[in-house]
Amino acid sequence: MKKIPELIDIKEAHKRIKPFIHQTPVLNSSSIDKITGASVYFKCENFQKVGAFKFRGATNAVLLLDDKLRELGVATHSSGNHAAALALAAKNTGIKAYIVMPETAPLIKKKAVKSYGAEITYCAPNLAARESTLDELVKNTGATFIHPYNNKDIISGQGTAAIELLNEIADLDIVMAPVGGGGLLSGTSIAVKGLNPRVQVVAAEPKNADDAYRSFKLGYLVPSENPNTIADGLLTSLCDLTFKIISEKVDEIVTVSEEAIVEAMRIIWERMKIIIEPSSAVPLAAVLEHKKLFSGKKLGIILSGGNVDLDKLPF
Amino acid sequence: MKKIPELIDIKEAHKRIKPFIHQTPVLNSSSIDKITGASVYFKCENFQKVGAFKFRGATNAVLLLDDKLRELGVATHSSGNHAAALALAAKNTGIKAYIVMPETAPLIKKKAVKSYGAEITYCAPNLAARESTLDELVKNTGATFIHPYNNKDIISGQGTAAIELLNEIADLDIVMAPVGGGGLLSGTSIAVKGLNPRVQVVAAEPKNADDAYRSFKLGYLVPSENPNTIADGLLTSLCDLTFKIISEKVDEIVTVSEEAIVEAMRIIWERMKIIIEPSSAVPLAAVLEHKKLFSGKKLGIILSGGNVDLDKLPF
Numbered sequence: 001m002k003k004i005p006e007l008i009d010i011k012e013a014h015k016r017i018k019p020f021i022h023q024t025p026v027l028n029s030s031s032i033d034k035i036t037g038a039s040v041y042f043k044c045e046n047f048q049k050v051g052a053f054k055f056r057g058a059t060n061a062v063l064l065l066d067d068k069l070r071e072l073g074v075a076t077h078s079s080g081n082h083a084a085a086l087a088l089a090a091k092n093t094g095i096k097a098y099i100v101m102p103e104t105a106p107l108i109k110k111k112a113v114k115s116y117g118a119e120i121t122y123c124a125p126n127l128a129a130r131e132s133t134l135d136e137l138v139k140n141t142g143a144t145f146i147h148p149y150n151n152k153d154i155i156s157g158q159g160t161a162a163i164e165l166l167n168e169i170a171d172l173d174i175v176m177a178p179v180g181g182g183g184l185l186s187g188t189s190i191a192v193k194g195l196n197p198r199v200q201v202v203a204a205e206p207k208n209a210d211d212a213y214r215s216f217k218l219g220y221l222v223p224s225e226n227p228n229t230i231a232d233g234l235l236t237s238l239c240d241l242t243f244k245i246i247s248e249k250v251d252e253i254v255t256v257s258e259e260a261i262v263e264a265m266r267i268i269w270e271r272m273k274i275i276i277e278p279s280s281a282v283p284l285a286a287v288l289e290h291k292k293l294f295s296g297k298k299l300g301i302i303l304s305g306g307n308v309d310l311d312k313l314p315f
Numbered sequence: 316m317k318k319i320p321e322l323i324d325i326k327e328a329h330k331r332i333k334p335f336i337h338q339t340p341v342l343n344s345s346s347i348d349k350i351t352g353a354s355v356y357f358k359c360e361n362f363q364k365v366g367a368f369k370f371r372g373a374t375n376a377v378l379l380l381d382d383k384l385r386e387l388g389v390a391t392h393s394s395g396n397h398a399a400a401l402a403l404a405a406k407n408t409g410i411k412a413y414i415v416m417p418e419t420a421p422l423i424k425k426k427a428v429k430s431y432g433a434e435i436t437y438c439a440p441n442l443a444a445r446e447s448t449l450d451e452l453v454k455n456t457g458a459t460f461i462h463p464y465n466n467k468d469i470i471s472g473q474g475t476a477a478i479e480l481l482n483e484i485a486d487l488d489i490v491m492a493p494v495g496g497g498g499l500l501s502g503t504s505i506a507v508k509g510l511n512p513r514v515q516v517v518a519a520e521p522k523n524a525d526d527a528y529r530s531f532k533l534g535y536l537v538p539s540e541n542p543n544t545i546a547d548g549l550l551t552s553l554c555d556l557t558f559k560i561i562s563e564k565v566d567e568i569v570t571v572s573e574e575a576i577v578e579a580m581r582i583i584w585e586r587m588k589i590i591i592e593p594s595s596a597v598p599l600a601a602v603l604e605h606k607k608l609f610s611g612k613k614l615g616i617i618l619s620g621g622n623v624d625l626d627k628l629p630f
Contacts, residue, residue: 273621306588
C-alpha cells in the first residue's frame with residue numbers, strides 16, 4: 001500500500017504549486033440557491049489552467065521529482081484532462097512529457113497536448129494497448145510514470161482546491177466533489193477533515209458508473225462494470241489507494257441519473273454563465289435529486305473542469 | 316436635445332446603484348492574448364444581474380424617480396435584456412413595472428420578466444404595435460417610460476462599467492464596446508474620456524447592422540436598413556442623443572463579419588469557459604479581423620451580456 005498523504009502534504013503541495021496555478025474564484029448564485037433551497041458555493045476549477053483541477057496534482061508531482069528523474073521526463077496514458085495537465089506541468093518546469101493517447105482521441109485533445117510540447121505516442125483504443133505502449137515507452141526513456149490518481153503526490157495536489165475553498169468560505173456544512181478514479185475526492189477529503197472534521201464530505205457519482213458508491217457501501221473494492229455516462233471524466237474506477245482514503249474520510253456517496261446531470265449542467269450554464277463539463281455538474285445533480293439531504297445547508301462544490309466539445313452538447 | 320451626461324453623472328450613478336449591482340470581475344486569458352497579439356482585459360457584464368450591463372442603467376433610472384413618479388411605476392417595450400433589467404430594478408425598489416412584449420418573444424424571456432413581478436402586456440410583433448401599446452399603457456397608468464438608451468439616466472448607469480474597468484486595470488490603450496442603440500457606448504465613452512482622455516474608445520458593430528458606423532462616418536444620423544445579425548442585441552439604431560455623444564467622444568467604429576462574431580464567441584467560450592451572448596463577442600471579432608489596429612495594445616473590452624438560448628447555439 002502506498003503511503004497515504006496527510007494535511008501537511010497538501011499544505012506543502014499548495015505552497016509548491018502556487019506560482020504555477022490560478023487561485024480560482026468561488027462563485028455563488030442567488031437563483032441556484034433558490035432552486036436548491038441551500039447556499040451553494042462553487043469552487044471554479046473550470047477556470048484552472050488546462051481547464052481542470054488536474055493541473056494542480058500534475059504540477060505537484062512534477063515539482064517533486066529529483067534532478068535525476070527530471071532529466072528523464074514524465075509519462076502517462078490518458079485521453080483526457082490529465083494528459084494536458086501533465087504536458088503543461090512538464091513544460092512549465094522544462095522537462096519532457098511523453099503521452100500515450102488512443103488514436104481515436106478527439107483532435108482538440110491531441111492538439112492541446114501537442115501545443116504544450118509533449119511527445120505523443122498513439123496506440124489502439126483499449127486499456128491493454130495503452131498500458132503496454134506506456135510500459136515500453138517508460139522502459140526506453142526512463143521517464144517516470146505519473147498515474148492520474150494512484151499517486152500520493154497527485155492526490156496531495158488535487159487537495160489544494162479544497163484548502164482554497166475552506167479558506168475563502170467560512171462555516172461550510174458540506175463539501176462536495178465528483179468521484180471517478182477518486183484523486184480529487186481523496187485529496188479533498190483529507191484537506192477538509194484535516195482542517196475541520198465537522199465539515200461533511202459528500203461525493204457524487206453517476207448511477208451509470210457507480211463503482212465508488214458500491215465499493216463504499218460494500219466495504220471492498222469492486223470494479224466498474226461497463227460504465228456509460230455523459231460525465232466522461234468519471235468513467236474510471238477507484239484504485240486501492242483512493243478506495244482506502246475514501247473509505248476512511250468520506251461521509252457519504254450519492255448517485256445521480258443522467259437526466260439530473262444534464263439538468264444541473266444546464267442550470268449552471270444558464271444561471272451562472274460559466275462553462276463546465278458534465279462531470280462538474282454531478283454534485284449539483286445530487287443536490288437536485290436528493291433535496292432533503294442538502295436543504296438549508298451551506299455547501300461547497302468543487303467544479304472539476306470546463307473542457308467540453310461545443311459541437312457535441314447535450315442540449 | 317436632451318442634456319448630455321457628464322463624468323460626474325456617471326460617478327454619482329455608480330454610488331447610487333452600487334448596493335444593487337454586482338461589481339463584475341475583469342478576466343484575461345493568456346491564450347487569447349496569444350491569438351490576438353494584444354493584452355485583452357474583459358469586463359464581465361455577462362455576470363451582471365439579469366445577465367447584462369442593462370441592469371446598471373435601469374437601476375439608475377429607477378432610483379432617480381421622485382416619490383410621486385415611483386408610485387406610478389415604470390414602463391418600457393422590449394423583448395430583450397432591458398425588459399428584464401427594468402423589471403428587476405423596479406422590484407428591488409418596490410415599484411411597479413409594466414413591460415410591453417411581442418407575443419412572439421421567447422418563452423424564457425417572458426418567464427424572466429414575470430419572475431421579477433412585472434406586468435406584461437403582449438402586442439403584435441412590430442414596432443408600431445409596441446409603441447402604440449406602450450403609449451396607451453403610459454396614458455392609463457401614469458407610469459414613466461424608460462427608454463432603453465435615449466435617456467440620460469440610462470446612459471449614466473451604463474457608463475459605470477467602464478469606471479470599474481479603468482479603476483481595476485491601469486494603462487489601458489483602448490476601451491472597446493459593442494454598439495447597437497448606443498447606450499453602453501455613450502456611457503463608456505463619457506466615462507473613459509472623462510477619466511483619461513488619452514485612452515482611445517473604439518466601438519465594434521456587425522457589418523450587417525452598421526447604422527452607427529455609417530452615421531459616424533457620414534456625420535449625420537442614418538437609420539438602420541434591414542439589420543440582420545446573430546448579435547441580436549445590436550439590431551437597434553442610434554438615436555439623436557447617443558449619436559451626438561458618440562460623434563464627439565468615440566475615436567473609431569469598426570465593423571465585423573458574422574463569421575468573425577461566431578469565431579470570437581467560440582474562442583471566449585472555449586478559452587475562458589464563460590458564456591457570452593453573440594453581441595458580446597463583437598469587439599473581440601473586431602480585434603481578430605483588424606489585427607494590425609490592435610496588435611501590441613492593452614485593450615479593455617466590455618462583455619455586454621450572457622443571455623443565450625442554449626437550444627439555438629451557432630455551433
